[in-house]
Amino acid sequence: METIQHIISESEVNERLDKVISSLQEECSRSQVQQWIKEKKVTVNGKHEKANYRCVLNDQIYIEIPEPEVLDVQPENMDLDIYYEDADVLVVNKPKGMVVHPSHGHMTGTLVNGLMFHCKDLSGINGVLRPGIVHRIDKDTSGLLMVAKNDLAHEKLAQQLKDKTVTRKYYALVHGVIPHEVGTIDAPIGRDPDDRQRMAVVDNGKPAITHFSVIERLNNYTLVECQLETGRTHQIRVHMKYIGFPLVGDPKYGPKKTLSIGGQALHAGLLGFTHPRTNQYLEFEAPLPKEYEELLNQLRKI
Incomplete structure (x- = not known):
């Protein structure tokens, strides 16, 4: 204790x-x-x-x-979208709606349940609930994640995240028409003092930097590419709201009147890192999910 x-x-x-x-x-x-x-x-x-x-x-x-309750996480046979795998690292494209790791209320159907069935050798650094998980994305965010299959890989990948040498690009659809082509949001993020379930830009928060560029303007919406320099909880969602362009479909940070798409329109489309054993730089791209592309096509017709 x-x-x-x-x-x-x-x-x-x-x-x-x-x-x-x-x-x-x-x-x-x-x-x-x-x-x-x-x-x-x-x-x-x-x-x-x-x-x-x-x-x-x-x-x-x-x-x-108190000591955390020991929870029993069971392997589950899932159809995982594996982009890369070797003895040290695995890269998976997580679908929208899937929770990354088990927690109270989400003990089954998570990415970790599927990974435990797919491969028996995951790093144990983050304990029984998060084996192999070096970083995560929100339940309703789709896209690429790197997974460590041993502790050496986990330590080296985590260090790259700390050193900000991992390339992470996201595609976000936001409310409003962003007038400029590129921008950088440098604003600290911490717990919202008025709502513990949310994050916010606060003076005593942790440093957070997001770079963005406009890909396409669609009527009253803008498709942007966001590149993370840091990896704070809900970073893109909080930062885009902070500058007045909240994500479409975001139930936590978006407007009440938004497109009903079952969660924020956010996709982790590009992931690049140095292999922990070979030191070779690897980079992977996952296209926008089908329902995301269909939404963009609908907006183009308006």
Whole structure:
């Protein structure tokens, strides 16, 4: 069991206890934190307080984080779209609507379930729920992902992501007509202080840089190519909303009146990296999914 100590700063004065703890533990939901408080795993100045306790300057908070529950992930036979595979690395084209790795509520039907059936040798660095997963894309984003088949490959691919040497290009359809041909969004991203389920551009966020260029303007929409320099959660979705051009179909960051396409119009179309063993640069391209192309054709006719 891990214990975390935190002293309330001036910026956190009068904030709810559960909100402060949630901001410290980005991987945990507010409801999970509230459960810890109910189970008396949190103390404030040695006393148990409620989730809605308003923090005071220099309050000393202790949090006992319980060991994660061991979950049983089962291999599943799936028709995976494998673009490349050798003894170290696998590149797969994930379909829209598929979750990358298991979690509570999504223990079956994920990419990891399929990968575990397809190959028995995945890196164990990220544990039982994320074997081989070096990076991920959202459930309703389609496109290319690299998967590590051993720990050496995992460490080297993760380092490339950290060093920003991985090439990642996405195709996004956004609301509005972008007037200029190219642009760069350099704005830090962190948890939305008003909604823990969302990310936002915030002053104390992690550095995030997205380069974009216009491919095609379609009536009141624009098709753009986005190249990631960093890989923050929901980065393209947050950044495009921030500059006033939210993604089409995005239920979390887009407008209420949008095209009904079952999630954001975002596709990871190009992925390039240096092979962890041979040091050869590899690059792969996956065309837009059929339903994405059909949507663009419909808009061209308007």
